[in-house]
Amino acid sequence: MSSLGASKLSLxxxxxxxxxxxSGRYSENSELLRLKDRKKSGFLLSPTHEEEITALVAGIAxxxxxxxxxxxxxxxxxxxxxxxxxxxxxxxxxxxxxxYTFDYAYEQGLGTYESVRKAYKNLFDELxxxxxxxxxxxxxxxxDLSHEYHFASPSGEDIVWxxxxxxxxxxxxxxxxxxxxxxxxxxxxxxxTTISADHNTAIRIIIPAPDSLSKDHVSTPRIHDYVNLHALxxxxxxxxxxxxxQALSVLLAKTKRSVTIHDRSLPQESNILPxxxxxxxxxxxxxxxASGELDSQPAIEVGHTFHLGTRYSAPLNALVTTPENxxxxxxxxxxxxxxxxxxxxxxxxxxxERGLNWPRIIAPFEAVIIMTPQVSEEDGIAxxxxxxxxxxxxxxxxxxxxxxxxxxxxxxLIGYSVVLVLxxxxxxxxxxxxxxxxxxxxxxxxxxxxxxxxxxxDRL
Amino acid sequence: MSSLGASKLSLxxxxxxxxxxxSGRYSENSELLRLKDRKKSGFLLSPTHEEEITALVAGIAxxxxxxxxxxxxxxxxxxxxxxxxxxxxxxxxxxxxxxYTFDYAYEQGLGTYESVRKAYKNLFDELxxxxxxxxxxxxxxxxDLSHEYHFASPSGEDIVWxxxxxxxxxxxxxxxxxxxxxxxxxxxxxxxTTISADHNTAIRIIIPAPDSLSKDHVSTPRIHDYVNLHALxxxxxxxxxxxxxQALSVLLAKTKRSVTIHDRSLPQESNILPxxxxxxxxxxxxxxxASGELDSQPAIEVGHTFHLGTRYSAPLNALVTTPENxxxxxxxxxxxxxxxxxxxxxxxxxxxERGLNWPRIIAPFEAVIIMTPQVSEEDGIAxxxxxxxxxxxxxxxxxxxxxxxxxxxxxxLIGYSVVLVLxxxxxxxxxxxxxxxxxxxxxxxxxxxxxxxxxxxDRL
Numbered sequence: 069m070s071s072l073g074a075s076k077l078s079l080x081x082x083x084x085x086x087x088x089x090x091s092g093r094y095s096e097n098s099e100l101l102r103l104k105d106r107k108k109s110g111f112l113l114s115p116t117h118e119e120e121i122t123a124l125v126a127g128i129a130x131x132x133x134x135x136x137x138x139x140x141x142x143x144x145x146x147x148x149x150x151x152x153x154x155x156x157x158x159x160x161x162x163x164x165x166x167x168y169t170f171d172y173a174y175e176q177g178l179g180t181y182e183s184v185r186k187a188y189k190n191l192f193d194e195l196x197x198x199x200x201x202x203x204x205x206x207x208x209x210x211x212d213l214s215h216e217y218h219f220a221s222p223s224g225e226d227i228v229w230x231x232x233x234x235x236x237x238x239x240x241x242x243x244x245x246x247x248x249x250x251x252x253x254x255x256x257x258x259x260x261t262t263i264s265a266d267h268n269t270a271i272r273i274i275i276p277a278p279d280s281l282s283k284d285h286v287s288t289p290r291i292h293d294y295v296n297l298h299a300l301x302x303x304x305x306x307x308x309x310x311x312x313x314q315a316l317s318v319l320l321a322k323t324k325r326s327v328t329i330h331d332r333s334l335p336q337e338s339n340i341l342p343x344x345x346x347x348x349x350x351x352x353x354x355x356x357x358a359s360g361e362l363d364s365q366p367a368i369e370v371g372h373t374f375h376l377g378t379r380y381s382a383p384l385n386a387l388v389t390t391p392e393n394x395x396x397x398x399x400x401x402x403x404x405x406x407x408x409x410x411x412x413x414x415x416x417x418x419x420x421e422r423g424l425n426w427p428r429i430i431a432p433f434e435a436v437i438i439m440t441p442q443v444s445e446e447d448g449i450a451x452x453x454x455x456x457x458x459x460x461x462x463x464x465x466x467x468x469x470x471x472x473x474x475x476x477x478x479x480x481l482i483g484y485s486v487v488l489v490l491x492x493x494x495x496x497x498x499x500x501x502x503x504x505x506x507x508x509x510x511x512x513x514x515x516x517x518x519x520x521x522x523x524x525x526d527r528l
Numbered sequence: 529m530s531s532l533g534a535s536k537l538s539l540x541x542x543x544x545x546x547x548x549x550x551s552g553r554y555s556e557n558s559e560l561l562r563l564k565d566r567k568k569s570g571f572l573l574s575p576t577h578e579e580e581i582t583a584l585v586a587g588i589a590x591x592x593x594x595x596x597x598x599x600x601x602x603x604x605x606x607x608x609x610x611x612x613x614x615x616x617x618x619x620x621x622x623x624x625x626x627x628y629t630f631d632y633a634y635e636q637g638l639g640t641y642e643s644v645r646k647a648y649k650n651l652f653d654e655l656x657x658x659x660x661x662x663x664x665x666x667x668x669x670x671x672d673l674s675h676e677y678h679f680a681s682p683s684g685e686d687i688v689w690x691x692x693x694x695x696x697x698x699x700x701x702x703x704x705x706x707x708x709x710x711x712x713x714x715x716x717x718x719x720x721t722t723i724s725a726d727h728n729t730a731i732r733i734i735i736p737a738p739d740s741l742s743k744d745h746v747s748t749p750r751i752h753d754y755v756n757l758h759a760l761x762x763x764x765x766x767x768x769x770x771x772x773x774q775a776l777s778v779l780l781a782k783t784k785r786s787v788t789i790h791d792r793s794l795p796q797e798s799n800i801l802p803x804x805x806x807x808x809x810x811x812x813x814x815x816x817x818a819s820g821e822l823d824s825q826p827a828i829e830v831g832h833t834f835h836l837g838t839r840y841s842a843p844l845n846a847l848v849t850t851p852e853n854x855x856x857x858x859x860x861x862x863x864x865x866x867x868x869x870x871x872x873x874x875x876x877x878x879x880x881e882r883g884l885n886w887p888r889i890i891a892p893f894e895a896v897i898i899m900t901p902q903v904s905e906e907d908g909i910a911x912x913x914x915x916x917x918x919x920x921x922x923x924x925x926x927x928x929x930x931x932x933x934x935x936x937x938x939x940x941l942i943g944y945s946v947v948l949v950l951x952x953x954x955x956x957x958x959x960x961x962x963x964x965x966x967x968x969x970x971x972x973x974x975x976x977x978x979x980x981x982x983x984x985x986d987r988l
Contacts, residue, residue: 102563
């Protein structure tokens with residue numbers, strides 16, 4: 069955040085309904101935790117702070133000369149999670165780093181967006197854990213450019229698609245495949261009748277019959293399994309896909325209008341936006357390159373960048389004057405890192421049966437010195453000072469009441485990057501046992517101890 | 529907190545009702561902000577964390593050998609304030625430092641309590657603002673020993689009583705006066721009939737007629753103005769003092785029992801605990817010394833220490849084994865500082881018409897160097913480096929787009945302890961104008977600049 073010239077601030081977690089009603093986010097958001105005070109005034113626990121920060125900046129910035137403004141906070145956020153689970157991964161209360169950016173023109177806004185992407189890249193690179201940057205839909209936050217940062221993980225609840233050739237990566241909502249020319253010749257179609265979210269319009273969706281359909285012919289095909297509902301949604305077609313077949317029939321009988329939508333691979337009226345309505349399957353062709361194939365993996369989302377444009381500055385009337393002395397709505401961005409989720413995700417990725425395993429950059433300490441009864445306090449302090457002056461962020465475990473075995477187990481559990489056992493050989497030969505569980509390293513080191521520790525740390 | 533060997537932690541702000549029902553604090557607390565999640569489960573926003581921390585420590589401490597445990601956090605707290613007002617002084621959401629202590633015996637608990645008082649004394653002493661330490665009632669938190677830390681201030685909503693001779697200081701709820709022997713000879717009495725909180729018992733309260741009563745004889749005397757309701761409450765007599773006279777009459781007609789309580793200065797049955805039922809007035813005699821008189825002043829409470837005893841360990845079953853291998857309930861303490869209120873209180877005490885005025889220990893920077901167009905960036909950096917290496921926490925205001933006048937006003941507004949104006953005389957004679965608004969100091973300083981700045985800071 070410093071590299072972006074962003075200033076730190078701290079907004080209240082409790083927010084009034086009023087601002088959220090102005091932005092239009094109040095009624096639509098089913099994940100808001102809401103509360104009333106003793107006067108029955110309505111409040112909410114903020115899941116993000118776009119409304120507050122926009123109102124704040126609208127009050128302090130008048131001219132393009134006051135911009136860019138970049139403000140961030142690291143604090144608690146709240147969400148009425150449908151499925152709170154897996155500890156820090158998905159909880160009602162979590163810790164987030166949220167950055168909000170303000171520019172006076174679209175180009176500057178995009179420049180800011182690219183700077184933030186670069187800062188996020190630097191941050192995630194420092195963790196030295198492979199991550200995916202997926203093109204993403206901006207969802208209820210709004211805006212028109214967005215990327216998600218993911219760790220591939222079987223614990224993940226998101227799906228990320230990647231091309232095996234060109235590096236194209238997108239999330240489940242946004243992934244685009246290329247129409248397989250062979251499919252065009254397939255004359256069979258599969259049709260679903262569903263209903264609009266307002267229950268007024270019957271919607272008929274026609275897609276090419278997939279090759280795999282024959283396998284499931286015993287049961288009625290379900291719309292979720294064959295139709296890309298995200299694509300429908302992005303095209304502004306909101307359907308109610310939650311209905312049981314019988315309830316759906318009853319409601320369909322009452323509709324007065326009906327619309328038919330064809331997949332882009334099927335013959336249709338020429339003036340319609342071609343929609344890719346089939347779900348993406350592993351092996352589908354990449355839309356961005358000639359030869360790649362797409363595959364999916366479960367992933368944990370740990371960061372998100374959004375270019376918001378005027379999604380919030382418009383309803384909250386956040387204006388600045390331009391160099392030409394006209395008034396324009398500010399161009400905004402919002403950019404989050406799930407701090408507590410990041411901790412949970414890294415813990416789930418790097419732990420083993422003995423304990424945690426932190427990347428050096430977020431380890432509570434890079435190294436621990438475990439003292440044994442064979443050495444004196446002075447020995448411990450001497451080694452500690454030597455490593456500290458060598459730039460190693462080290463802690464001395466001098467708890468005399470605990471056994472060496474207990475302390476070793478505790479160090480594994482905590483997940484210090486490097487463990488040094490200071491035993492008898494320190495006295496006899498000046499050597500120390502150096503362990504690094506993540507790299508499978510365990511050696512008695514006599515010469516160049518600091519160098520050895522630093523070399524191990526450089527790989528973590 | 530470090531001086532107490534306390535470890536920092538961070539508990540969630542959202543808490544389930546369950547623990548609070550076990551401690552008995554759920555139903556009685558009208559200041560809780562409550563919320564429901566999508567499953568209609570009940571949660572609250574914690575105003576303090578005794579329940580959570582007791583449950584946590586009960587799970588990790590088994591033996592007296594694991595104690596003392598001292599844990600603190602600095603975080604957001606929530607209270608459904610009856611009268612949120614004056615910005616940071618009284619808000620629904622505020623920042624608090626809360627420390628919780630655990631010992632295995634009463635004596636150790638008291639030792640801890642004294643250590644905390646000492647740490648609090650050191651902290652408040654460092655602010656160099658006069659403060660009052662008042663003996664206090666422990667209220668709904670529970671426990672049996674408690675002190676409040678106050679700044680005397682007309683903005684305060686608390687009342688603190690002090691003796692002008694012996695230093696006895698207590699809050700409005702707890703203050704004790706000595707019975708004035710002259711009052712005993714006054715044969716007049718004043719009687720009030722009120723009702724118990726459960727509306728089952730008529731309560732007749734008889735106190736000596738105060739000298740001042742004659743002045744107000746035109747209206748009916750109100751119980752609040754003459755009877756010390758805190759003393760009644762402490763004696764376990766809960767009355768409903770909120771009723772209008774007519775409603776009170778209706779309810780009194782339905783009561784089946786009646787109790788009469790006399791002030792300690794009046795003749796009464798000998799086996800009753802003598803209660804001081806008259807309100808304290810300025811000039812009343814101090815209960816702790818022979819000659820002092822009590823007087824009151826409005827004050828802002830900024831800290832509180834409580835010895836809780838087993839108030840929470842008992843209902844939450846937080847046990848440890850003693851050296852004698854018996855099981856005992858842990859002795860607890862809880863100790864808070866209102867961080868955001870402290871900021872607001874200091875701002876209200878030390879500001880003037882030009883801006884804020886921070887004590888050096890909490891100033892954003894101890895000093896600011898204001899650059900003028902007459903000096904170069906190198907001059908600014910030279911002075912900055914000189915003061916930094918002299919141990920002064922200084923910031924350089926090198927905003928070239930702002931005028932010197934604007935920057936001086938801004939520095940006053942922010943309230944840096946010392947302001948240095950780096951102008952033409954730096955070039956000509958090597959002198960700098962040093963300003964300290966709080967001390968009314970403004971001099972051109974040539975020799976011993978660092979010494980001058982440090983001497984000023986030492987007085988702030």
